[in-house]
């Protein structure tokens with residue numbers, strides 16, 4: 348069985364107060380394991396992005412407990428959370444967030460540089476990551492010269508530069524056509540297995556579902572279903 352990276356216990360998030368309070372998460376308990384792609388589905392407003400932010404230590408829950416590698420993050424200082432995120436978590440967004448004035452390899456290299464990689468290793472390591480995503484021949488191109496799927500692969504290579512144990516992707520295929528979205532989802536799945544990394548993907552797109560080892564469905568801030576491919580149901 349794969350190792351647990353993250354555990355959520357009865358996590359609740361409330362935005363605002365009093366009459367204006369929005370209960371975005373209403374008691375979520377789950378664990379996320381290495382080597383697995385978890386698809387997070389659910390209607391608009393069901394709490395997917397909020398849950399991803401809690402998983403990525405970007406947002407503290409209003410109640411409940413988050414454990415990273417078995418250690419509770421409750422009471423951890425902001426600086427400690429930032430450091431945990433920097434060391435262990437990678438993010439991929441719908442709109443890629445690449446630097447337009449940097450070439451593909453430089454977009455990846457900057458993430459390595461930020462983590463203190465020796466200067467002479469930046470280019471070879473960035474190229475190796477791009478090669479892994481099938482982009483070796485696009486390394487010298489600027490984002491504007493790349494297709495949507497290629498840009499998203501560069502963003503994934505950049506997110507992997509920090510060797511995260513947890514890769515969180517918010518609607519990574521939403522801006523892509525069906526076939527390209529499926530190719531990106533297939534890359535994420537291959538990488539999760541190859542790098543033994545836990546990948547969580549928020550998606551509205553039912554076409555990417557087959558690339559999840561597990562599908563979580565949220566409704567009104569609650570876990571409506573938790574299915575593993577192979578019929579190994581959990582919740």
Ligand SMILES: Nc1ncnc2c1ncn2[C@@H]1O[C@H](COP(=O)(O)OP(=O)(O)OP(=O)(O)O)[C@@H](O)[C@H]1O
Nearest residue numbers: 362363369371389390391392393394395396397398
């Ligand atoms: N910063 C905020 N302040 C107040 N309410 C918020 C805030 N962020 C989200 N919400 C509310 O919390 C609920 C869950 O939002 P969330 O963005 O997590 O849903 P989602 O499932 O990701 O939606 P979508 O699919 O539309 O992106 C919604 O009712 C939303 O309006």
